[in-house]
Structure formats: structure tokens, C-alpha cells
Amino acid sequence: MRPVLNSLHDEAASRLREQIFAGGLPPGSFLDEGALCERLAISRTPLREALKVLVAEGLLRHEPRRGCFVAEITEQDLDDIFPVIALLEGRAAHEATSKARQADIVALEVLHERLQQCAADGQVADYYEVNYAIHEAFITLADNRWLAQVIGDLRKILRLARAQTLHVPGRLQQSLAEHLAVFAALKAHDCDAAEEAMRNHLLRQRDALRDVARNHQSRLTP
Structure with a gap:
């Protein structure tokens, strides 16, 4: 099952990355996990793994108890x-x-x-x-x-x-x-x-x- 999970979160990260670069998710915008799960047709576990990838890349920032936001470059x-x-x-x-x-x-x-x-x-x-x-x-x-x-x-x-x-x-x-x-x-x-x-x-x-x-x-x- 693990390779499937990896594939799901890699695909989710790729799609979110494309939306960020295309301006569909503008800097500073909040990422609603529930809405994203529906849009990407995945569960929260691979979505959260995808969000971790994008946080590590610097494209998202994570705020405790608030969630993830698209990074704003200063x-x-x-x-x-x-x-x-x-x-x-x-x-x-x-x-x-x-x-x-x-x-x-x-x-x-x-x-x-x-x-x-x-x-x-x-x-x-x-x-x-x-x-x-x-x-x-x-x-x-x-x-x-x-x-x-x-x-x-x-x-x-x-x-x-x-x-x-x-x-x-x-x-x-x-x-x-x-x-x-x-x-x-x-x-x-x-x-x-x-x-x-x-x-x-x-x-x-x-x-x-x-x-x-x-x-x-x-x-x-x-």
C-alpha cells in the first residue's frame, strides 16, 4: 500500500504546485484541507504528506493550529x-x-x-x-x-x-x-x-x- 500512498501524495503535490505557479492559489491564500481533498479526490493522509513536501520546498508556510498558506515572497x-x-x-x-x-x-x-x-x-x-x-x-x-x-x-x-x-x-x-x-x-x-x-x-x-x-x-x- 505504501507505493500507492507515495504516488497519491506526489501527484497531489504536483497539482498543487502547478496551481500555485499558475496563480490559482495566490500568495497568502489559505489552503482548506477539506476542500482540497474533494478537489483532488484524495483522503487527508496523502494530502497532508503533499502539503509537507510543499512546505519543505518553501512554497507553503505552516502555522500551528491554523494550517497551511501559500508563501509570500518578500x-x-x-x-x-x-x-x-x-x-x-x-x-x-x-x-x-x-x-x-x-x-x-x-x-x-x-x-x-x-x-x-x-x-x-x-x-x-x-x-x-x-x-x-x-x-x-x-x-x-x-x-x-x-x-x-x-x-x-x-x-x-x-x-x-x-x-x-x-x-x-x-x-x-x-x-x-x-x-x-x-x-x-x-x-x-x-x-x-x-x-x-x-x-x-x-x-x-x-x-x-x-x-x-x-x-x-x-x-x-x-
Whole structure:
């Protein structure tokens, strides 16, 4: 019976994670266990195991005697996380560039063409998905499981906020230019340039999120 339980709670965690990333469960929202059991068609035991997984990932916070809430990422969290993930993804770009073969470059070319088309069409949601796939491709090419593990953990947290950056005026085109700079370095087999370009790309995303916060605050101020 244990493998079935594991399967149920893994599937529940996956579905809840998708809802959080899609905005169906917004930051700060309370997770009603009874309602979730009905929606996911599972009992409380696998649901609570799933909630523990998401708490460990940092996507939920648990408050004693109150239950679970979707995590709210703070400006301090972003200030702490972005310099770290910029270093890590920069290193992943360095290692990916050193290992990329012609077939890998061709596959990345297709992704970057799709990215450019999404930017030209102003399709922010589609752009974000391709953008995410490109980052994943670099991490896979790096073939370093320790980098992949730590980056993966941090990226889950950042997905609570990162999509907002593409709605900052001009950010879509800036992001595209940054991605093309990383790809150009990879095609040139310049590991150091790829690392620097990827690191700068992540740090500029932090700047864009800071702009989102400022704009939001200015709208709240009378």
C-alpha cells in the first residue's frame, strides 16, 4: 500500500504546485484541507504528506493550529536569493558552453527563435514558458546534478514572483536581448562570456522586480 500512498501524495503535490505557479492559489491564500481533498479526490493522509513536501520546498508556510498558506515572497527574500541564483546559473551557463555540441546548439537555436517570436507578438505567457525551457536546457547541458538540485530549489521559490517582471515596460525586449547574448557566447564557445551574460540576466530580473514593487507602492500611496 505504501507505493500507492507515495504516488497519491506526489501527484497531489504536483497539482498543487502547478496551481500555485499558475496563480490559482495566490500568495497568502489559505489552503482548506477539506476542500482540497474533494478537489483532488484524495483522503487527508496523502494530502497532508503533499502539503509537507510543499512546505519543505518553501512554497507553503505552516502555522500551528491554523494550517497551511501559500508563501509570500518578500523583497528581502528576493535580495537574498537573486545574487545566489545568478552565481549558480552563471556557472551552469559556463559548464553548458564547455559541453555543448552542434546538436545542442541547433536545439537551442529553435528555442531562441520561438522566444523571439513570442516577444515580437507580445505573448508574455508563452514567452515565459519558452524562457523557462531555455534556462532548463542550459542546466541540463551543464550536467552537474549538484548545480541542478540547488538551482531547482531556488527557481521554485522565484516562480512565485518572477513572471511579474515581463510586464514591466520594455522588460520583454531587454530579457530577449539578454538571452541572445548568452546564446551568442555559447555558440562562440566562450565559457566566461556565457557565465557573465547569464549572471547579468538574472541580476537584471531582480532590478525589474524591484521596479514592479516601486510601481505597486506608488499606486497605493495617495
